[in-house]
Structure formats: structure tokens, C-alpha cells
Amino acid sequence: MIDLRSDTVTQPTEGMRQAIFTAVVGDDVYDDDPTVKELERYAAEVLNKESALFVPSGTFGNQLSILTQTRRGDEIIVGHDSHILCHEVGAAAVIAGVQLRTIESFGGRFDLDTLKAYIREDDIHYPDTGLICMENAHGNGSVMSLEDMKGIYDVAQEHHVPVHLDGARLFNAAASLGVKASEVAQYSDTVTFCLSKGLCAPVGSIVAGTESFIKKAKRNRKLMGGGLRQVGFLAAAGLVALKDMTERLVDDHDLAKYLADKLDEFEAIEVIRDRLDINMVFFKMLVDEEQFINQMLDRNIKINGIEDGEWRFVTNHDVSKDNIDYVIRTMKELL
Ligand SMILES: *Cc1c(COP(=O)(O)O)cnc(C)c1O
Numbered sequence: 379m380i381d382l383r384s385d386t387v388t389q390p391t392e393g394m395r396q397a398i399f400t401a402v403v404g405d406d407v408y409d410d411d412p413t414v415k416e417l418e419r420y421a422a423e424v425l426n427k428e429s430a431l432f433v434p435s436g437t438f439g440n441q442l443s444i445l446t447q448t449r450r451g452d453e454i455i456v457g458h459d460s461h462i463l464c465h466e467v468g469a470a471a472v473i474a475g476v477q478l479r480t481i482e483s484f485g486g487r488f489d490l491d492t493l494k495a496y497i498r499e500d501d502i503h504y505p506d507t508g509l510i511c512m513e514n515a516h517g518n519g520s521v522m523s524l525e526d527m528k529g530i531y532d533v534a535q536e537h538h539v540p541v542h543l544d545g546a547r548l549f550n551a552a553a554s555l556g557v558k559a560s561e562v563a564q565y566s567d568t569v570t571f572c573l574s575k576g577l578c579a580p581v582g583s584i585v586a587g588t589e590s591f592i593k594k595a596k597r598n599r600k601l602m603g604g605g606l607r608q609v610g611f612l613a614a615a616g617l618v619a620l621k622d623m624t625e626r627l628v629d630d631h632d633l634a635k636y637l638a639d640k641l642d643e644f645e646a647i648e649v650i651r652d653r654l655d656i657n658m659v660f661f662k663m664l665v666d667e668e669q670f671i672n673q674m675l676d677r678n679i680k681i682n683g684i685e686d687g688e689w690r691f692v693t694n695h696d697v698s699k700d701n702i703d704y705v706i707r708t709m710k711e712l713l
Contacts, residue, residue: 380701381680385576385630385657385694391551391620394579394615407600413610421584424620425569426560429592431585432613433602436461436546439570439585441469442602443542444509444593450475452508455496457483460513461544475603477509485520485653486513497537510534513544514562515551519660519690520653522551524561526609531565548582550576550656553565553627567591574659576627577619578695582612612692626695630657633693633702639707640706641691646713650688657693670712677708687703 379658381387390398404410414432422430433439440462448454456463458480462470470476481488481496498504512530514522532539540689543566545551545559552559563569573579585595599605606612638659642649650660667683674681682690693702 379678379680380697380705382693382705383680383682384692386693388574388576388578388696390580390615391578391618391623391695394618397614397618398502398611400611402616403608405586406609407605407607411608411610411613413617414613417613418437418454418584420617421489422586424559425563427563427586427588428434428589430662431595431599432606432609432616433570433585433599434581434606436544436570436572436575436583437466437469438599438602438604439464439583440511440542440544441473442595442598442604443568443570443585443587444470444476444511445474445602446591447542448474448476448508448600449506449561451505452476453479453498453505453666454509454510454511455479455507457481457486457488457513457516459516459518460482460511461517461546462511462513465517476516477505479507483513483516484600485518486522487526488515488530490533493530494537496598497539499535502637505595506641507537507539509542510539511542511544512566514545514548515545515554515656515664516653518653519650519656521554521655523555524555526566527565528705542566543569545569545571547572547575547656549624550627550631551626554631554655559624570661571617572618576630577623579615579619580612582616584616594649602628616620623695627657630693630695631655633657633697633699634659635690637691637693637702637705640702641709644709644713659691659693660688661691662687665713673712674708679705680709
């Protein structure tokens with residue numbers, strides 16, 4: 379099978395399987411798991427944050443960061459097309475009990491005057507603005523520049539509002555910008571990234587921030603049911619993900635650009651070129667959706683259906699250039 383649905387479908391590498399097999403583990407709720415400790419220490423170092431915490435998923439990391447930095451009834455500012463707003467089941471209302479104020483996002487960028495206007499003043503009628511959430515790389519495939527991130531962060535700091543960075547694909551953003559992950563993470567107080575997805579770990583994400591934030595987050599992680607026991611097995615794979623898999627993300631990005639060029643040759647396809655920054659190719663194509671998905675599946679290619687009028691193909695570690703050539707040949711035959 380060639381799976382273009384997402385980079386979440388990646389299989390753990392041979393190195394990860396070996397690391398899992400030999401991992402030294404302990405009960406992490408008792409602080410007894412040396413492999414988790416090593417992952418958290420290493421992740422904090424890579425991000426240049428004081429401290430880090432292993433969590434089960436990216437959604438968990440975002441929601442934990444919101445819960446830990448806000449009070450019930452606070453308002454948090456999120457992009458209108460952010461993962462936190464659109465793809466986390468309304469969790470912020472359920473878990474932290476905050477209300478979401480959406481700001482128009484342009485691939486993660488906000489208009490700074492609008493952002494300033496959205497931060498609440500001190501008034502008996504108003505909710506407090508508890509947090510501003512950024513997303514980079516953005517789920518729409520684009521990457522925001524460091525300058526744009528700094529603009530948002532500076533406004534937040536001026537108004538004493540903390541910033542959380544949803545960096546599920548932080549390392550894709552860094553690879554795309556040609557900078558270190560810590561340079562992207564510097565414009566946030568707290569940050570989440572996924573060890574799974576393009577980095578190929580089977581399970582897990584990291585939350586990072588100040589020591590006092592992580593101390594509180596650890597307690598809230600327990601509250602949310604995320605205190606895991608011999609989780610060093612997952613941390614062992616996570617360490618391989620962080621050490622061996624971040625540099626190669628540029629290969630996924632290059633392959634996505636190659637795929638985009640090939641798709642562009644089809645009369646019936648319109649590739650969306652202006653957000654081709656990472657491993658995702660978005661395009662428009664007028665075909666019978668269900669029939670096309672099934673015909674591709676019959677030829678061993680898994681794809682997702684249309685979302686918001688667009689198709690999305692995602693390259694990843696398990697997809698080769700030969701695979702892409704086969705996908706293109708197959709589409710030529712079908713279209
Ligand atoms: C995937 C993703 C998440 C959530 O990650 P899960 O591990 O699937 O919960 C959060 N934010 C963004 C932008 C993502 O792409």
C-alpha cells in the first residue's frame with residue numbers, strides 16, 4: 379500500500395523497534411523511568427526551553443497547555459482555521475472551560491492591529507484574555523516566517539498574555555525555514571510537537587516551557603488521565619525520532635514539490651501552489667469523489683476524501699519517489 383492520507387500513518391523505523399525492545403523502563407508516575415527522563419531532558423535542550431513533558435498526543439499537549447495556563451471563563455485567541463478550534467472536538471470548552479475567540483488567520487499569521495484589538499482590557503464585563511495560540515507549521519501546509527511569529531509574540535508580551543505554539547509539525551516548519559527548531563519555539567512560552575507524524579514514532583508528543591509551567595502541567599496531565607507507567611518504551615522510540623528523523627524531513631518536502639509538479643501537468647487538476655511549504659500538497663480536481671478513492675484503493679493507493687473543497691496528498695518516510703511515479707501513472711490511467 380502507498381498511503382498518502384497523512385504522515386500520521388508512518389511505521390516506526392527499525393531503529394525505533396530496536397530501541398523499544400531494549401528500553402530500560404520504570405513507573406513514570408513514580409518518576410522512575412530513566413528513558414522518559416532522558417527524552418524530556420533532550421527535548422527541552424533541542425527546543426531551548428527549561429523543561430519538557432511527554433504526553434500521549436498532540437491534542438493532549440495543546441489542551442494540557444491551555445488548561446495549565448488559563449482559568450475557567452478566560453478567553454483564548456486562536457486562528458479561525460486552527461487545529462485547536464477545528465479538530466480537537468471542542469475540548470477547550472470541556473477541559474479548561476475557556477471560550478475561544480477566533481481571529482482570521484492567513485496560514486497562521488494574524489493581522490497585528492486586529493490581534494491588539496482582540497486582547498481584552500480590564501473591565502468588569504470582559505473575560506480575561508488568558509492565552510494566544512499560534513500554529514506553525516500550519517495545517518493548511520504553509521509555514522510562517524520567524525518575523526511573523528515574533529510580531530505576534532511581541533504583541534502578546536506587551537499585553538502580558540502568554541503564547542502557546544501548536545507545533546505539531548514544528549520540525550517541518552524548522553526544516554522549511556532552514557532554521558533550528560529552537561528558533562521557531564523561541565516565540566512561544568509553551569510549545570507542543572508530535573513525535574509521531576513525520577518523525578515516525580508510534581505514539582507521543584512533547585510539551586515544553588518553563589520549569590514552573592511543566593511542574594503544574596505534570597499534575598494536570600495526571601488529572602487528564604495521561605500519567606503513564608512504563609512509558610519508556612514509547613520514549614525510546616521518541617528519542618530515535620528526535621535524534622535521527624528531523625533532518626530527513628526536507629526529503630518529504632522535496633518529494634511533495636515533485637508530486638505537485640507532476641500533478642500540475644494534469645489538465646483537470648489545480649495545485650494550490652502558495653502553501654506548498656512542507657510535506658502536503660493541496661489541489662482541486664473535479665472527479666467523482668467516492669469512485670476515485672475506490673479506484674485508487676483498488677490499485678493499492680490510500681487517499682483521503684475532499685475537505686473544504688480540496689484534496690490533500692501527504693508525503694512521508696514510507697513513500698518513495700518510485701511510489702509517487704506509480705501514483706502519477708495510475709492517475710493518468712484513471713483520469
Ligand atoms: C496533528 C495535529 C495536532 C494533534 O495531534 P494528535 O497527535 O493527532 O492529537 C495538533 N495540531 C496540529 C496542527 C496538527 O497537525
